[in-house]
Amino acid sequence: MIAESDAGQGAEALMLFSPWCYGHYPSYLYHLIRYWQHSHRQSIQGASNNALNSTLSTLNIVVVPRFFQEHQDVVELATAGPATIRFIATTLEEQKNVETAASGYRRAFAQYDLMVRYAERLKASQGLVMYFDSCQLPFVAGLKLPCPFSGIYFRPTWHYGQFTLVAPTWREQMQRWRERFFLNRLLAHPQFRTLFCLDPFVVDRINKGRRTAPAVYLPDPVEFKAAAIGEIAALKARLQIEPGRRILMAFGRLADARKGTSELVAALSLLPIERCRQLCLLLVGEPDPNGQATLEQWLLPLRQSLPIQIVTNYSYVPESEVSHYFQLADLILAPYQRHVGMSGILLLAAAAQKPVLSSNYGLMGELVIRYGLGLAVDTTCPKQITQALYRFLLEPIDCLFNSKQARCFAEQNSPEQFASTIFQHLQSHPISA
Structure with missing residues (x-):
């Protein structure tokens, strides 16, 4: 946890928005932090192939207070490295507002409010939403952030008909229609940059017919250390x-x-x-x-x-x-x-x-x-x-x-491929709203 007055240091700061304690997110943060530290060391040594040597200078990670108790290993990894990595905890009240929202829609807007608040507070140049599925609605509605943003897309289902023999229920059919509608609106958002997709079979469908490729395949990182x-x-x-x-x-x-x-x-x-x-x-x-x-x-x-x-x-x-x-x-x-x-x-x-x-x-x-x-x-x-x-x-x-x-x-799903895919695409975009 850092003092609010110190949070915004660094002219080109990336905000990772991750107010969730469980699932993939702690592991993802761990791999991103480690890759950032490795790239920072390369930069000091003058390595020419450093993926982070051009734009991104500060990594601010927004989490809920419980994260510091549940995932001390991830927090300690960040504190052991360069001072360009900072964990920022939301308040307990903010955590409660997100977790106790009465519906998914209200939760999406509660998360959006947090994104706006912390992007302003941290003077973020870019934002990456670590679980974009849960908070698309405000952006579909056209709301904006203080900075450009990207997101990790976990659960597209609108293409499942291409490889499943299981007939969709009417609820699943409605969900697939909703996903397509949301996706088209989202990709037209003027601040949106990159959609990182964990599903390798959906990327070409998203990019088909577009002049630019807003979607990229994101390997789902696995680190396996064999024991004796x-x-x-x-x-x-x-x-x-x-x-x-x-x-x-x-x-x-x-x-x-x-x-x-x-x-x-x-x-x-x-x-x-x-x-x-x-x-x-x-x-x-x-x-x-x-x-x-x-x-x-x-x-x-x-x-x-x-x-x-x-x-x-x-x-x-x-x-x-x-x-x-x-x-x-x-x-x-x-x-x-x-x-x-x-x-x-x-x-x-x-x-x-x-x-x-x-x-x-x-x-x-x-x-x-x-x-x-x-x-x-x-x-x-x-x-x-x-x-x-x-x-x-x-x-x-x-x-x-x-x-x-x-x-x-x-x-095919190494931590290095995961982290390099994210950072290379984030720094490829101009840092401007």
């Missing part, structure tokens, strides 16, 4: 996983109904006892106590009636340890319910060379099928999940998983 065999064995011992068990791991905020954990539990309950004895269900994440209570309620029938070993680690896992859990697992579970957008779980599993059991819907299903990342089924149907688990237990891994294509998929 001894470290993985120690983790397995610490978790008290029984010998001979095949480890099925689900990772993240698992009590969210969209994650499909209840459907997974229902699928496991359909397995015969002899198969259950082969399995360990490992649930990692869900730091929220209410979420933990929900999960335990879902798991209770399994604990009482089936010989599946169930192991939970209800806590925030530091970035440096996430890859260890993926190395430990035999199958990564991602039974999300009609999930839209990208999933970092796919990337971590591919980097760890582990198959996934995934939804076959949308972008996620397309990537699993195209790269041979594992099994893609209709995860809204527990019986299909059960059938996929049978295949995992009975078939050779080579029949389920293409290790070469998975490695290629992971390598």
Whole structure:
């Protein structure tokens, strides 16, 4: 946290607007900070290929106060580097206004008000909205900021008809129409610069017929630091996983109904006892106590009636340890319910060379099928999940998983490619409103 009077130093300042504590954003900030620091060191050494040697001089990162407690590793990384990186916390009242907004529309305008306030306060030359999906409406309505802006676009769905066999519901059809309308209005906004898209299949469609290319593909960064065999064995011992068990791991905020954990539990309950004895269900994440209570309620029938070993680690896992859990697992579970957008779980599993059991819907299903990342089924149907688990237990891994294509998929999404894509496009635009 910095003093307000110091926040605006630096003639050409980039404001990263990220008032969210969970999801992709802490990891994204971590990679951007590290890339900025590396480029700063290159600049001092006179490196000619430094991506940040022309315009951007100050990096101001706007977060909510809780971020400082939840993600100390990210904050400490920034404080250990050059003074050109600053974290700025909103007030608790501002945080509450965003989090308790009665609807998505009100939340969008609450976020917009914060963007205006902090862009003025920090004298920002440019802004990057780290989760643009949640706050498009004010810009669609034509409202402006004190500076030009760009955004990261997570969840386009209007093109899903090109690669999914699942018929859209009427709500999904309305959502797709709304997305197209919003997108056309947004790209016509005079202050808008670059739309960074995490979906590689939508960029050409957005840019088609346009004189300039406002959309660019943004790799979803995965950093995988392989641990020694001894470290993985120690983790397995610490978790008290029984010998001979095949480890099925689900990772993240698992009590969210969209994650499909209840459907997974229902699928496991359909397995015969002899198969259950082969399995360990490992649930990692869900730091929220209410979420933990929900999960335990879902798991209770399994604990009482089936010989599946169930192991939970209800806590925030530091970035440096996430890859260890993926190395430990035999199958990564991602039974999300009609999930839209990208999933970092796919990337971590591919980097760890582990198959996934995934939804076959949308972008996620397309990537699993195209790269041979594992099994893609209709995860809204527990019986299909059960059938996929049978295949995992009975078939050779080579029949389920293409290790070469998975490695290629992971390598295409490096942190360096992610950060360089963002900074190179931001500094390519004139710094003027």
